[in-house]
Amino acid sequence: MDVVTLLIIVTIGYFLAGTIKGVAGIGLPTAAIGLTTLFLDPRSAVAVVLMPMIVLNAWQVWRSGQTTAALRRYAPFIVVLMVGVALTSLLASRVTDSALMGITGAVILLFVAVNLTVTLPQLPDRLDRPAQALAGLVAGIMGGLTAVWAPPLAIYLAARQADKDEFVRASGLLILLGSLPLAASYVAQGLMTGWLALLSGAMILPALIGFTAGEALRARLSQERFRTVLMVVFLGLGLNLIRRAWF
Secondary structure, three states, rough: OOOOHHHHHHHHHHHHHHHHHHHHHOOHHHHHHHHHHHOOOOOHHHHHHHHHHHHHHHHHHHHHHOOHHOOOOOOOHHHOOOOOOOOHHHHHHHOOOOHHHHHHHHHHHHHHHHHHHOOOOOOOOHHHHHHHHHHHHHHHHHHHHOOOOOHHHHHHHHHHHOOHHHHHHHHHHHHHHHHHHHHHHHOOOOOOOOOHHHHHHOOOHHHHHHHHHHHHOOOOOOOOHHHHHHHHHHHHHHHHHHHHHHO
């Protein structure tokens, strides 16, 4: 495949991934990696998603507001997540491509199954900090290996019965902060080459345009419709990653 064709296809993929994130608040790395692994190896796909992931989540956090309060509210999750991503990402170069896709797909499908078949009880305030630490640990391990840690994040927020706006605010903040040590690790390990850095930077604009379109769609969705869209998105992405791992 020539470079121009690859750029066009990846640009379309990032527009779609940005739209998914605009609607659901999460899903950019999962969608982008799921689509670009059709043409790139998984580690290159992760490298390309880093800049759009940082910029779009920073934009989402700024748009959502109440950042200082959210930092205090989710401090245990943030600390454990960032440490977990930083340490686990050092193992990324040692895991096979198929294992990366298989692990990611399996966790996403587990997340969908839990949300569709189990009504999570409300997490009481006294258990909030331990639950944040546990979810942050799982998210950190997943994120360091695959750049995807939305499933444990979403399960935690569902147990806290976060409404649509709080879900978007919290997920944007936690994904943004978790992406920083991941990006640093990829640079330090030489997994972010000059070409991949250029491609990553170029994908910010189409992802941001898609995100803006997705936000407009989200404003018209009810809480229940929002949850349905979220589950459909993750089901499709998880199945695609499993397919890629096996075939």
